[in-house]
Amino acid sequence: MRYAMAIDTNKCVGCTDCVVACQTENNVPIGYCRDWITETVDGTYPNIEIELRSERCNHCDNAPCVRCCPTGASQVADGGIVITVEDECIGCGACIESCPYEARYTHPDGYVDKCTFCLHRVKEGELPACVAVCPTKCMYFGDLEDPNSDVSKVMKFRKYKTLAPEAGTDPHIFYLI
Amino acid sequence: MSTNRRQFIKISALGTGGVAMAASAYGFAGSFLSVFDSSDEKKSINMKRYPTYCEVCFWKCAAWTHVNEAGEIVKIIGNDDDPHCNGRLCPRGTGGIGMYNDEDRLKTPLIRVKAEDGGEDTFREASWEEALDLVAAKMKDIGDYYGPESFALLKHGSSGKHFEHLFKSYGSDTIGEPAYAQCRGPREAAFATTFGSWVGSPEPTDIRDTKCLVLIGSHIGENMHNSQIQEVSDAIDKDVTIITVDPRASTVASKSKYWLPIKPATDIALLLAWMHVIIYDKLYDEAYVKKYTHGFEELKKHVANYTPEWAYGITTLEPAQIRKTAVEMANAAPAVIVHPGRHVTWYGDDTQRERAIAILNGLLGSWGKRGGFYLKEKIKVPKYPHPPYPHPQWSWENLGEKYPLAQMGVTNELVNASIPELAGEHEIKAWFVSGTNVTKSIPNKKVLEKAMDAIEFMVVCDTMPMDVTGYADVVLPECTYLERYDGIRSATNREPSIALRMPAAPPKYDSKPSWWMAKEIGERLGLGDYFDFDKYEDVIDWQLQKMGSSLEEMQRIGVKKFPRTSGPMYFEDGEDFEFATNTGKIELFSTELDELGFDPMPVYTPHPEPEEGYYRLNYGRAPMHTFSRTANNPNLNDLMDENVIWINPKVAKNWSIKSGQEIYLKNQDGIVSSFPIKVRVTERIRWDSVYMVHGFGHKNEKLSRAHGRGANDTELISNVKIDPLMGGTGMRGNFVTFLTDNPNLVES
Known part of the structure; x- marks a missing residue:
């Protein structure tokens, strides 16, 4: 079992629905977020390329945030999902510094918070809230080891990239291009 | 210091200190119904869900409001059966919860207190009894003295419907909404003139099956018209060709095979050049044009000189690109949509630009075809019985009569009629404003403020202290859509469907639903017969029973679909069809405009350009x-x-x-x-x-x-x-x- 997500940049319109759906699903306080939108613009008018994409924790196989955590609060759960156990987190912020994706923040209650792929929903056979809500259906989630999962199927015939591959983190969010 | 009679009140002057959780006068708490489906337990653990349809925009997506054990609204999720959202709300729908939680909401009725000695006017908190008595007394006075027609209603959205019923019962049809003359009016007029049918909302664009989508300044994806953006995404999966015409690289421009970065205000020149190529290169649908359209030869002659080379000098778009995109459209036809857009009040010749768009669709044969425009259908919600409305002496129609194609109240004319020196025969003396922040929806602020200064009385009903509330004499705080029943949603679509809105929580603060306000005011005016019900759910249940459903069923399912009764969604090949135009055909040459003395076919008019530094x-x-x-x-x-x-x-x-x-x-x-x-x-x-x-x-x-x-x-x-x-x-x-x-x- 290895959970992963593929996000189609050809369909994402950057509407931020994934952000607000995550906030209401996971009780993320206003002013904070576990996922966000990035826009890149290359070229000169009118020859320009725009990319919009939804970003979050990359649930890396080689996760620096897990390696650097002094208490073991930052850990890998079933299916490769990187989580932080609130009770074990002392809020030192080492994981925040180590993450090349800036995917973690300190919750006002003192612990570090981040995307969990909506583990509580996934356990029940549901999709993560961001995937379930996306009006463009640009996000595909599932088990990479299952060839019939949505994510495996779409990655079979599409080109994709990852973010900051040079960091050597082996990220598991794939951007279809 | 402004000496305006209607001095703008900064609502900071409000003394709304403690939050009074006033007990609702209409016994809300007992009417809760658990619609929790135990088979869904794993989906909504310890939550109840209540059906609603969204009111954050006009798309009105049906959804489930989720409430936790403490009775707090925690999230809103789209209804899977709803054709407006297919189970996926947009960010505004998902964030609709913020409308309910906003601590800045209007909390209690407010009445203006005139300042003495040139000081600033203020608002004081008032009881509902006092506020509604005052509104009803003013409606009576103005009705007796000037006639009820002098009391205008400016409205938007679901709440406006309740006040529309109140105003029509009272004898005023002086009604307008910015959604027409500040937004989509030109396209409705143009498509009615060409096809004999409004575009309407949601637009009957068959985007999911289209092969070519042409957008003239329409920024789908930035405007989050939910099912429409969903279908664009589906079409991208099927390798649709999108042609976006926009001086700005909009989001959808970045998804387009062709982005035409046109010089602003020159769209009609491009549309005419496309017609030229499509006609003279014989790219049009000959059989369709012959069978269904009127005035092809006139149009052919009309566009003879509108070559891509001519358009190049105006639009800055290369002739080769204009030709190539015309061919793309024709190759895709009839599965092609030259989209009418939505907010289309741009340069004053907007109906003619929309006519050009409509004509292109006629030439390409996309109306009534799969992947073009489908033949929409909705189901009629039976009218709850009430006595016939009185006949007003004059109405919005008289105020807008100089505009022959106006199909609804022209708000800007309602504004003019409120200013004595601009008003003609009919003067407006008071406004009731519901759900529209006119200072941000109607342009030309000087004139607007003059009108608000001149009128004798102004009521504003809203959920939030929007800027317009500062001009009101009475402010009525409305509860949000998550806290109220409203009319049944029935909209045009591929197949008819209805959706129910019911409260998921009692109204916060001392806010009330607008149906209740309308009924209370009506009863004070002796119009009780028009409001012959105790609670609005009684009206809904009566209507649903007539439609073969019930309130109980709709509380359980939220959305109900009905089979089509008007026939197939698309024309059969060679099928006879009579369009509701003068000629019964798609009017490429408009006989209606010709008779009225306007250009029967669109022409390009140069628009002013900015001076240096602007x-x-x-x-x-x-x-x-x-x-x-x-x-x-x-x-x-x-x-x-x-x-x-x-x-x-x-x-x-x-x-x-x-x-x-x-x-x-x-x-x-x-x-x-x-x-x-x-x-x-x-x-x-x-x-x-x-x-x-x-x-x-x-x-x-x-x-x-x-x-x-x-x-x-x-x-x-x-x-x-x-x-x-x-x-x-x-x-x-x-x-x-x-x-x-x-x-x-x-x-x-």
Whole structure:
């Protein structure tokens, strides 16, 4: 079992629905977020390329945030999902510094918070809230080891990239291009 | 110091200290119904869910409001069976919860207290009894003295419907909504003239099956018209060809095979050149044109000289690109949509531009075809019985009679009729404003303020202390859509469907649903027979029973679909069809416009261009906001808390302006933005125009998150070009320059 997500940049319109759906699903306080939108613009008018994409924790196989955590609060759960156990987190912020994706923040209650792929929903056979809500259906989630999962199927015939591959983190969010 | 009678009250003067959780007068708490489906347990653990349809925009997506054990609304999820959202709300729908939680909401009725000795007017809190007595007494006085027609209703959305019923019962059909003359009116007039049918909402565009989608300035994806953007995404999966015409690299432009970065205000030239290529290169659907259209030969002659080379000099678009895109459309036909757009009041010749769009669809044979425009259908909701409405002596029709194609109240004419020196035979003396922030929806602020100053009485009903509430004599706090019943949603679609809105929580503070306000005012006016029900759910249940459903069923399922009864969605090959036009055909040559003395076929008219140092002000939407109503919503404000002004890097360099810098904007008439706006230097915009998202720059301090954030495009729109056909307000002929220093600083 290895959970992963593929996000189609050809369909994402950057509407931020994934952000607000995550906030209401996971009780993320206003002013904070576990996922966000990035826009890149290359070229000169009118020859320009725009990319919009939804970003979050990359649930890396080689996760620096897990390696650097002094208490073991930052850990890998079933299916490769990187989580932080609130009770074990002392809020030192080492994981925040180590993450090349800036995917973690300190919750006002003192612990570090981040995307969990909506583990509580996934356990029940549901999709993560961001995937379930996306009006463009640009996000595909599932088990990479299952060839019939949505994510495996779409990655079979599409080109994709990852973010900051040079960091050597082996990220598991794939951007279809 | 302003000496206006209707002095704007900064609602900061409100003394709304403690939050009074006043017990509702209509016994709400007992009517809760558990619609929790135990088979769904794993989906909504310990939650109840209540059906609703969204009111954050006009798309009205059906959804489930989820409530936890403490009775708190925690999230809103789309209804899987709803054709408007297919189980997926947009960010505004998902963030609709913020409308309910916003602590800046209007909490209690307010009544203006006139200042003595030139001081500032204030509001005082009032009971519902007192506020409604006052509104009813004024309606009676104005009705007795001037006639009820002199009391106008400016409205939008579901709440407006209840007040529309009140006003028609009272004898006034002096009703208008900015959604027509400030938004989609021109396309409705143009499509009615061409196809004999309004476009309507949601648009009957068969995007999911189209092969070619042509967007004229329409920024789908930034305007978050839910099922429409979903279908664009489906079409992208099927390798659709999108052709986007926009001076700005919109989001959808970046998804397009062809982005035509047109010079602003020249769209009609491009549309005529496309017609030329399609006709003279014989790319049109010959059989369709022969069978269904009128005036092809006249059109052919009309566009003879409108070559792509001619259009090049006007639009700056290369002739080869114009030809190539015309061929793309023809190759896809009839599965092609030249989209009518939605907010189309741009330059004053908007009905003619929309006519050009309609004509192109006629030539390509896309109306009534799969992948083009489907034949829409809706189900009629039976009218709850009431006595016939009295016949007003005059109405919106008289005020808009100089616009032969106006099909609804022209708000700007209602405004003019409220100013004695501009009013004609009929004068408006009072306004009731429901769910529309007119200071941000109707342009030409000077005239608007003059009207609000001249009228004798003004009521505003809203959920939030929007800027317009500051001009009111009485403010009525409405509860949000999550706290009330409303009329059954029935909209045109591929197949008819209805949706129910019911409360998921009792109204917060001392807010009330508008159906209750309308009924209370009606009863005070002796119009009780028009409101022959105790609770609105009684009306809904009666209607649902007539439709073969029931309140109980709809509370359980939220959305119900009905089979089509009007026949197939598309024309069969060679099927006879009579269009509701003079000739019974699609009118390429409009006999109606010809008879009225207007151009029967569109012509290109050059529009004024900015002087040196000025840039055309274009405006649009962001996917997480609707109009000006969401700027203070805590969830949506968190996603975007201010607008910015997009400036091309070459222009920014000339001005030594950098991204993030705050500047003020000054328009061609010397009007300066009330607040500064941050700059976004970007290659996504042409050098001759600037762009900002509409709906920011709020003046009311009580909007704690939105006040003073960003700039208000509407206040910079003082040059308004009126569409002579339907009265729409062309708003894109305004030019701004930059003030890099704060103009409000005074040297000491």
